[in-house]
Amino acid sequence: MWRMALILLVMYMTFKTTYFIDLKTMPTFVRLISAAIFGICQSLLLIHMMHDACHSAIGYNQNWWRFFGRLNMDFLTGGDMKSWFHQHVLGHHVYTNVMGVDPDLPATEEGDMRYLVSRQVWKALYKHQWLYMPALYAGLGLKVRIQNWTATYLTLMNGPIRVNPITTLEWVYFVFSRLVNTYLLLVIPLLYGRLSFFEIIGFFLVQELALGAWLAFNFQVSHISTVAHFPCDKKLDQAIAGEWAVLQVLTSVDYAHGNPLVAFLSGALNYQTTHHLFPCVSQYHYPAITPVIEKICKKWKVPYNHFPTFKEAIGAHVGFLYEMGNQTNVKE
Numbered sequence: 001m002w003r004m005a006l007i008l009l010v011m012y013m014t015f016k017t018t019y020f021i022d023l024k025t026m027p028t029f030v031r032l033i034s035a036a037i038f039g040i041c042q043s044l045l046l047i048h049m050m051h052d053a054c055h056s057a058i059g060y061n062q063n064w065w066r067f068f069g070r071l072n073m074d075f076l077t078g079g080d081m082k083s084w085f086h087q088h089v090l091g092h093h094v095y096t097n098v099m100g101v102d103p104d105l106p107a108t109e110e111g112d113m114r115y116l117v118s119r120q121v122w123k124a125l126y127k128h129q130w131l132y133m134p135a136l137y138a139g140l141g142l143k144v145r146i147q148n149w150t151a152t153y154l155t156l157m158n159g160p161i162r163v164n165p166i167t168t169l170e171w172v173y174f175v176f177s178r179l180v181n182t183y184l185l186l187v188i189p190l191l192y193g194r195l196s197f198f199e200i201i202g203f204f205l206v207q208e209l210a211l212g213a214w215l216a217f218n219f220q221v222s223h224i225s226t227v228a229h230f231p232c233d234k235k236l237d238q239a240i241a242g243e244w245a246v247l248q249v250l251t252s253v254d255y256a257h258g259n260p261l262v263a264f265l266s267g268a269l270n271y272q273t274t275h276h277l278f279p280c281v282s283q284y285h286y287p288a289i290t291p292v293i294e295k296i297c298k299k300w301k302v303p304y305n306h307f308p309t310f311k312e313a314i315g316a317h318v319g320f321l322y323e324m325g326n327q328t329n330v331k332e
Contacts, residue, residue: 023193039210047267103159137216
């Protein structure tokens with residue numbers, strides 16, 4: 001807990017500092033850089049405290065999980081813990097890389113901007129996905145803001161994962177947290193900052209694009225890769241071969257083990273295999289657990305996906321987008 005508390009203190013101080021820099025009369029380029037850092041700081045709050053909280057990996061009771069999860073996700077960032085829980089915990093972690101049940105993959109065989117699984121219907125557009133998808137990743141934050149309303153709370157679905165009926169209290173909380181976040185990010189700068197309306201919108205978009213890009217790239221390299229396994233990629237009724245733990249190893253991708261800076265900047269997502277095997281364990285224990293898992297995988301001849309650097313992991317992700325989009329044996 002002391003390590004988490006120290007990191008939390010540093011990030012909250014950075015969050016507050018960059019927030020107030022954007023309210024002051026300073027050169028535009030300084031405020032733009034500050035807005036980008038503010039967005040990255042938001043993403044770090046999510047992949048550290050919120051991520052651990054949604055997996056019950058902070059403290060010893062649900063009050064800790066609710067406080068750190070909802071404070072950082074719902075109020076400071078503008079996401080929604082309920083939506084994230086359905087997508088990430090109930091969907092992605094149980095059915096990793098299984099199209100049709102993992103919300104992080106295309107939900108249908110047609111209509112998605114990405115071609116990741118052979119069951120999808122290939123389109124000529126996908127030849128260029130290795131170029132346009134990395135650019136679109138920056139829009140993740142904006143997409144989630146909209147999707148929380150249109151999917152989880154209105155259609156009671158998060159991708160293929162069903163959501164129980166929303167109670168009146170949950171609706172009230174959801175709307176209240178949206179209002180608080182809007183007041184923080186837009187209303188306070190408009191009322192108290194020396195900014196025009198268009199400057200506020202501009203800084204907000206910079207912050208959102210930095211937030212979305214930081215999260216998306218950290219998420220995508222962990223499972224969408226040339227070395228990652230995709231169960232049921234050929235047909236819907238294909239049996240999922242292998243036990244759950246082995247599939248978690250095969251579908252996950254690690255990188256830059258032993259690098260504390262990378263672990264901090266990624267929220268220990270560079271130890272993705274350990275996270276998927278032991279999601280309820282705090283991320284600050286992953287460096288100590290990972291060598292044991294690697295030893296067991298070697299003993300039982302289970303491939304362990306690991307790249308020495310983040311650059312190589314990104315390369316494998318973009319390479320996968322290119323290979324899938326430029327297959328010569330598929331038809332529209």
